[in-house]
Amino acid sequence: MPIKIPRLLPAREILEEENIFVMDDDRALTQDIRPLNILILNLMPEKEKTEAQLLRLLGNTPLQVNISFLKTATHESKNTSPLHLEQFYTTFAEVKHRKFDGMIITGAPIELLPFEKVDYWEELKEIMDWTKSHVTSTLHICWGGQAALFHHFGIQKYELTRKCSGVFTHQIHDRSEKLLRGFDDSFLAPHSRNTDIFIEKVKNHPTLKLLSASEEAGPFILSANNGKQIMITGHLEYEAETLAEEYKRDIQKGLDIHPPKHYFPNNDPTKQPLNRWRSHAHLLFSNWLNYYVYQETPYEWD
Structure with missing residues (x-):
């Protein structure tokens, strides 16, 4: 089933080349189905790349999804053209x-700032x-x-002595959770951050559920309130080259x-990395849309 996005959104061409089913308003009117309305607060600096990454995953399910992009009114993006923001984003x-x-709610490369110092x-x-x-249901990346864990549940982040960057093995802590339905017993996922949270605080919190973690990268997938809030500390949406691009930038x-x-073949940055987490990325987003959004949302909100 399709994902409905604006006709002129730059990510459309990328998705169509990858055979992702997208449609515009005219074609969507012929679909006799209740679409899901998904709002994306895109806090990443290179917004067009993040758009393509997320839409690729949201567009690979049997559900029709209407996408709205949200920007902050109190912060001006310096890496995305004002025309793009004016045309495709709302406040x-x-x-x-x-x-x-x-x-x-996406990530943002500001994790070293205290939350209260973010403009x-x-x-x-x-x-x-x-x-x-x-x-x-809200998915926080x-x-x-980390912002959701701090604001909703009072769990503070802490700075790492070395950036957590790479592709790490994760284990499932709660196999009964529908979000992880179909996941392998262990699976790979990318991380890229300078801060972390203490796993003991997550385990001891009365509301939070630790669904998956990595021995090297720490807590990975958490949920609260029957999946109304889902927090992911890594980047399953990343493309194969994303970590390499970040490494070169740094x-x-x-x-x-x-x-x-565990990213470059033979740990050689001159070699092309492989995407070894794609299937679980699609599975997680599909499970989220199906079990936590489509199956839970009322047909008529009123």
Whole structure:
């Protein structure tokens, strides 16, 4: 089934080349099915890349999905053209009267900043509070996940002595959870962050459920309130080259950085990395859309 996106969105061409089913408004009108309305708060600097990564996964299910992109009103993006933002993005003030079946809050490369020092933190807190009454299930990714853990559950992040970057093996801690239905006993996923959370605080929290973790990378997938809030500390949506691009960017900045672990063949940054997590990325997003959004959201919100 298709994903409905604006006709002129740059990611459309990328997705169509990969045989991802997309449609525009005209074709969507002929679909006699209740579409899911998904809101994406895109906090990543290179927004067009993140759009393609997320839409690729959201568009590979038997459900019709209507996508709306949200930007912060209190922060001006420096890496995405104002024309692109004006054409495809809206602000919270313009959508807060609506209810959405699902929402994604992305990561942001600001994890070394205290939450209270982020210039859009107050706006983000208002949005996260709003999701509790206006969104069936919200998926928080990387820094977005840490922000949710801090705001909703009081779990603070801490700075790592070395950046957690690479592709790590994860184990399942709760096989009964529908989000992990069909997952292998162990699976791979990329991480890219300078902060982490203490796994003991997650395990001891009365509301949080630890669904998956890695011995090297720490807590990975967490949920709360029957999946109304889902937090993922890594980046299953990443493409094969994303970590390599980040590594080259950090080298150009003069940072003392190590190559991503378990990523480059033979740990050689000159070799092409492989995407070894794609199937589980598709499975996680499919499970989320089906079990936590489609199966839980009312047909008529009113």
